[in-house]
Amino acid sequence: MTFNAITGAGRAASHLPGAAQALSSGARQALDGATQLGALNPARLAEDLAHRPAAERQQLLAEIAPHLPERDQARLVQELGARGHPTDIAGPPQAKPKTADADVGELALDLTQIGLDIAGLIDPTPISDGANGLISLARGDWLGAGISAVSMVPYIGDAAKLGKLGRYAQTVAKAVDLAKANPAIAQRLGPAMEKLREAFGHVALDKLPQSMRQALEPIKTKLDDFARIGVHTVQTTVGKNTVEWTQNAAGETIRAKATLNEVFSGASRSSKEATAQGQAAARGIDDDVGGHIIGHRFVKNQGIRNMFPQNMQFNNSAYRKLENEWADWINKRGGSVDIDIQLVGNSARPDKVQVKYSLIDADGNRVDKFAKIFENQAGQVYDRQYFR
Structure with missing residues (x-):
């Protein structure tokens, strides 16, 4: 979501609908810390909440979540779950289904970014990681853009990517499951999956460090599963x-x-x-x-x-x-x-x-x-x- 930049404490919270009077100072500070250039980054907010004691985290979630747009709320829940803190805040009852066009479009972008990261493993130039960072910025994912920037530095970059590969396997698995259930989705995700498989075709897995190989092999297995869909x-x-x-x-x-x-x-x-x-x-x-x-x-x-x-x-x-x-x-x-x-x-x-x-x-x-x-x-x- 987008906020107008103003001065003073609680500038982000004050522009949430109905939030100015309802949020505590702690909730306002959490939102301020997760807001950059007037935009809320759910991944950054999740990172902040994940480091807080469980009781405090749940209290802040109960305050903040009802005022977030559906997309930010869903992203916050996803990011917390990825950090080992699942929550029962699941968004409004009438939230759009996961197979809606917008969600499939987001998933296709996710797959494109994964492909760029995989390409970055073998690309001696920062082109792939730079392109990935631009996509992250356009989507409001400041944390992802930051990791892509770090990835431009050899060795440090590969270590940063390694931290993302576990979540990549989950994203690819989700794409395969949706494609199996709906041929139209399989066709729509096909180009992104093809590019991702193409990126893997350039990676010599047996030449990579064991930790990175073990993180990449589940993704390749799911890509092979996709290749058998809609045969x-x-x-x-x-x-x-x-x-x-x-x-x-x-x-x-x-x-x-x-x-x-x-x-x-x-x-x-x-x-x-x-x-x-x-x-x-x-x-x-x-x-x-x-x-x-x-x-x-x-x-x-x-x-x-x-x-x-x-x-x-x-x-x-x-x-x-x-x-x-x-x-x-x-x-x-x-x-x-x-x-x-x-x-x-x-x-x-x-x-x-x-x-x-x-x-x-x-x-x-x-x-x-x-x-x-x-x-x-x-x-x-x-x-x-x-x-x-």
Whole structure:
């Protein structure tokens, strides 16, 4: 809420509706201490109350809470609970439901800020933390802005972030629960969750200190849960080839099952296909390209649903050899190939590619089957089984 700046004791309290006469001096002082540039910061007020004896804290809450707007009151309760002081002050009985548009919008901003903090773990410049601080200031979260400012200092910043990661896991868990219950919310939170997963795709968890890794792993687990929400399939036929794409709520392909009977050697790529490759590569890390899940020579111009950020060396060596094996089997043996490809881990940039395929002869008999799990990184090897 916003207060007009005036001089004298109790300037914040005097501008709460009906509060000037009702609040004690202690309540006025608590509000004054939590007011900066004329705005009340519920997180700062919660921090003050959390350090007071239980009886005094409850008395001040009983005085202050009825005069706060619903949003500030709810934020105060949330902040106190996060500090180990749950309260039964739950806001007016007719408070809007948690799934209201405004709350979902706030949750999307929360997820964006989390993504910026995660990006700040690997960003050697203060850009991510500076952007996060600006969002905090715009939302009236002075404590959050302060932590983001501290985070611009290496080492000290990482320690400050560590104190926030536990609450981040709760926020992401809330987003997943709401998305599971309501497809519309899943779609609305999808872009923010995608950016957060993208940030995680750049973080080498095994290289972080144990304390930070343990704080981040529950968040990654929940992000993987979100990737499985709203899963649906799309069928495609390209010439004599058929594909079943499995996609999550964010529209990202997480699995592709196909029967390949035909090879379109030298097929040209549309301008949309080239654009999609650039978009897929941009979601990745250094040395990534927009790699096809199933080679373009088998399923032409499918766009982003047939792509993921793929290490360039892996794309041009092991994965290409695998596709050459399929193409030679179809062209030289007149057979077909049944394939099942699953992208494992972070759906924004998969960690692994699990490939299963069967070689079918011209009479429809299965001749052989293979399974291989590739890491999405350089140094992968594939030994061709036929046509070496």
